[in-house]
Amino acid sequence: MWGDRTGSRVVAQQQGSDSAAVAYDALQSAKASNADVVIIDTAGRLHSKHNLMEELIKVVRVLEREVGRDSIExxxxxxxxxxxxxxxxxxxxxxxxxxxxxxxxxxxxxxxxxxxxxxxxxxxxxxxxxxxxxxxxxxxxxxxxxxxxxxxxxxxxxx
CATH class of the missing domain: 3.40.50.300 (P-loop containing nucleotide triphosphate hydrolases)
Incomplete structure (x- = not known):
């Protein structure tokens, strides 16, 4: 929906897909198309849900390995x-x-x-x-x- 509204390309996979894998795919797609910015939306994560927090840490670790911490906000x-x-x-x-x-x-x-x-x-x-x-x-x-x-x-x- 927001991708259509803003004219942005969206990389998505099926519900239940590994979040880090989706983030990696989005980053590779952005690199291939020379995109300047990648927004990775990990909405719905509560600080009290340990498994989702661990999943989020994994996403950040994958991204840092690919582009370095200085390129991530x-x-x-x-x-x-x-x-x-x-x-x-x-x-x-x-x-x-x-x-x-x-x-x-x-x-x-x-x-x-x-x-x-x-x-x-x-x-x-x-x-x-x-x-x-x-x-x-x-x-x-x-x-x-x-x-x-x-x-x-x-x-x-x-x-």
Whole structure:
């Protein structure tokens, strides 16, 4: 669906396929077509599911072997409505694979997203992007000043 919307090529395999093998195939396909960027979406992994975390570590290990760590950016996508559970998730993922940043998704009028302040401060992880809706153009670069202003305005409305 997103591949069609953005005009991007998608490499997919059958449900239940080895994630590391799919990532490897996607990388080889990208190399063959001289693509500049490969996005590997490993959605649905919870920090509390040990087997899925091990699978994710394997994916990163395969990619690092192929292109080196400096060519990889590990971003954790956190749902803005997760609250403080998002911190535990970020902490666990960061320990498992060394994150390079966070994407805050579903940040709309109903979500506060204040947990990213703790993530940025305590874990030292930069917030890279913020999702403001479900459209292709709704993923934006994170602007800290705008975020804090909006967060204060939301909290002021509740006082």
């Amino acid at each position: 590990n971003l954790l996508v956190l749902d803005a409505v997760m609250g403080q559970n998002g911190f535990a998730q970020a902490e666990t993922f960061n320990k498992a694979l060394t994150l390079d940043g966070v994407v805050l998704s579903k940040y709309d009028n109903t979500a506060k997203g204040g947990v990213i302040l703790a993530i940025a401060h305590k874990l030292g992880l930069p917030i890279r992007y913020i999702g403001l809706g479900e459209g292709v153009d709704d993923l934006r670069l994170f602007e800290p000043r705008e975020f804090v202003q909006a967060l204060l305005e939301k909290n002021g409305d509740e006082a």
